[in-house]
Amino acid sequence: MDHLRQQDPALAELISREARRQASVLRMIPSENYASHAVLEATGSCLSNKYSEGYAHFRYYQGQEFIDRIEDLAVERATTLFGAEHANLQPYSGSPANMAVYFGLLKPGDRVMGMDLSAGGHLTHGAKVSFSGKFYQVRQYGLDPSTQLIDYEAARRLAKEWQPRLIFTGASSYPRVIDFAAFRSIADEVGAYLVADISHISGLCLSGDHPHPLPQVDVVTTTTHKLLRGPRGGMILCRGALGPKIDKAVFPGLQGGPHNHVTAAIAVALGEAARPEYAEYCHQVVKNARALAQGLREREFSLITGGTDNHLVLIDATALGLTGKILAVALEEAGIVANANKIPFDPRPADDPSGLRLGTPALTTRGFKEAEMDQVADMIHQVSRNTSRPEVLAKIKARVETLCAQFPAPGLPE
Ligand SMILES: Cc1ncc(COP(=O)(O)O)c(C=O)c1O
Incomplete structure (x- = not known):
C-alpha cells in the first residue's frame, strides 16, 4: 500500500488497522473468509478501469481484447468446476444474482416458495422486507419443530396448494444437509423451476461434503466470497436452455457494466478451488x-x-x-x-x-x-x-x- 500510504495516510492507516484486526481475532462469521494475495491482487487491478457492457464477444464498447479473454476464462473455469452448462459471473453480489433469477424466469406477481428467514433462509428467498417478498407472491416453508430439520412433506403440501412457478432452496443458517433431490420431486409435482442458492456451501458441494445440486436443479446461485474464497461477487449457473433468459436479466435487465476486476479475481479463486488442496480444505x-x-x-x-x-x-x-x-x-x-x-x-x-x-x-x-x-x-x-x-x-x-x-x-x- 505504498502509494496509498503516501497519498492518503488516514485511509491507509484505517485499512492497516482492519488488517491487524483480521489477523488478531478469531473470525467465526460463517460467511467470511480470507482471500489469497492472488485474489486480492486481481481485485485491485487496472481491470477496474474498463467498461464492458454486454458479454464476451458481444460488447457495446471497444477495447475488449483482454477483457473478453478474462471473462471467457472465468466462465470456462466456472462451468468446468461446477459441471454446469452455462455460467454468468457478472452479478455484483449474491443478492443481485438471486434477483436476476427472479427477473429472468418470472413476471412480477408470480407465485414463489422459499425458506423462511427464521428457519435459516436468506432475505432474497421471499422475506417481506426484500424485493423478493414485495414483487412476488411468496409462501414460505420451514422446519419440523420436533427435529429443527427442513420439513419436506410440509413443503410438498404447501407447493401443491400454492402452485408456485419457482422454488428457492438454500440457506444462510441451516447446519444440516439440504436434500436437493426431495426438492426436485416437489418442484416436478407442481411444474416449478427449482433454484439452489449454495452461497454458504458452494465449496462443500465441490468437495463432496454436501450433495451437489446439479444436474438436479434448474439454476444454482452462489456468492463468490464465502467458502469459495474469491472477491465479493455473485455467480449464476444453469442449464444451457435457461442461459439467454438469465443473461438478459443480469444485463441489460438489472446491471450495466460488469466489474471486470472482480470477474478476474473470481477466475483466480476458481483456479484455486480446482486444486486438490481446496477439497482438503473443505473436508x-x-x-x-x-x-x-x-x-x-x-x-x-x-x-x-x-x-x-x-x-x-x-x-x-x-x-x-x-x-x-x-x-x-x-x-x-x-x-x-x-x-x-x-x-x-x-x-x-x-x-x-x-x-x-x-x-x-x-x-x-x-x-x-x-x-x-x-x-x-x-x-x-x-x-x-x-x-x-x-x-x-x-x-x-x-x-x-x-x-x-x-x-x-x-x-x-x-
Ligand atoms: C444463502 C445466501 N444467499 C445470498 C446471500 C447474499 O449475498 P450478498 O450479501 O453478497 O448480497 C447470502 C449472504 O449472506 C446468503 O447467505
Whole structure:
C-alpha cells in the first residue's frame, strides 16, 4: 500500500488497522473468509478501469481484447468446476444474482416458495422486507419443530396448494444437509423451476461434503466470497436452455457494466478451488465444525439440531440465560467475532435474537484443526460464563492473540 500510504495516510492507516484486526481475532462469521494475495491482487487491478457492457464477444464498447479473454476464462473455469452448462459471473453480489433469477424466469406477481428467514433462509428467498417478498407472491416453508430439520412433506403440501412457478432452496443458517433431490420431486409435482442458492456451501458441494445440486436443479446461485474464497461477487449457473433468459436479466435487465476486476479475481479463486488442496480444505472445514460442535456440547451448550453437517453451528444463547447479542458482544471483547442470529421458531426479534451463529471457514483457512477448535470451544464457554467481567474477557483476548499468532492468515500483510 505504498502509494496509498503516501497519498492518503488516514485511509491507509484505517485499512492497516482492519488488517491487524483480521489477523488478531478469531473470525467465526460463517460467511467470511480470507482471500489469497492472488485474489486480492486481481481485485485491485487496472481491470477496474474498463467498461464492458454486454458479454464476451458481444460488447457495446471497444477495447475488449483482454477483457473478453478474462471473462471467457472465468466462465470456462466456472462451468468446468461446477459441471454446469452455462455460467454468468457478472452479478455484483449474491443478492443481485438471486434477483436476476427472479427477473429472468418470472413476471412480477408470480407465485414463489422459499425458506423462511427464521428457519435459516436468506432475505432474497421471499422475506417481506426484500424485493423478493414485495414483487412476488411468496409462501414460505420451514422446519419440523420436533427435529429443527427442513420439513419436506410440509413443503410438498404447501407447493401443491400454492402452485408456485419457482422454488428457492438454500440457506444462510441451516447446519444440516439440504436434500436437493426431495426438492426436485416437489418442484416436478407442481411444474416449478427449482433454484439452489449454495452461497454458504458452494465449496462443500465441490468437495463432496454436501450433495451437489446439479444436474438436479434448474439454476444454482452462489456468492463468490464465502467458502469459495474469491472477491465479493455473485455467480449464476444453469442449464444451457435457461442461459439467454438469465443473461438478459443480469444485463441489460438489472446491471450495466460488469466489474471486470472482480470477474478476474473470481477466475483466480476458481483456479484455486480446482486444486486438490481446496477439497482438503473443505473436508477440514466440516471436521472443524463438528469438533467445535462437540466441544460446545461437552460444555453443555444447546445446539440447534444438536450439531452440524456443514461449516456452521447455531447456538441457543437463551439456554445459557443470555441472548445472542449479549454473547456476541462479550465474544468480540474477547477477540472472537461471530454474529447474533435467529434460531428456529425464535420468539425474540431479528435485531435482538436468541441465537449465535459460528462458522469455521476462516479459521480453517488459517490452518486450524480439531485440537484448536476444542480450545476455541473452551474460550467461548469461558466468555459465556463471564459476559460482564471485562478483566476475564481481556485474559481470553490475550489467549486468542497468542493462538492467532501461531496461524498467520493468508492475504494479509506479514
Ligand atoms: C444463502 C445466501 N444467499 C445470498 C446471500 C447474499 O449475498 P450478498 O450479501 O453478497 O448480497 C447470502 C449472504 O449472506 C446468503 O447467505
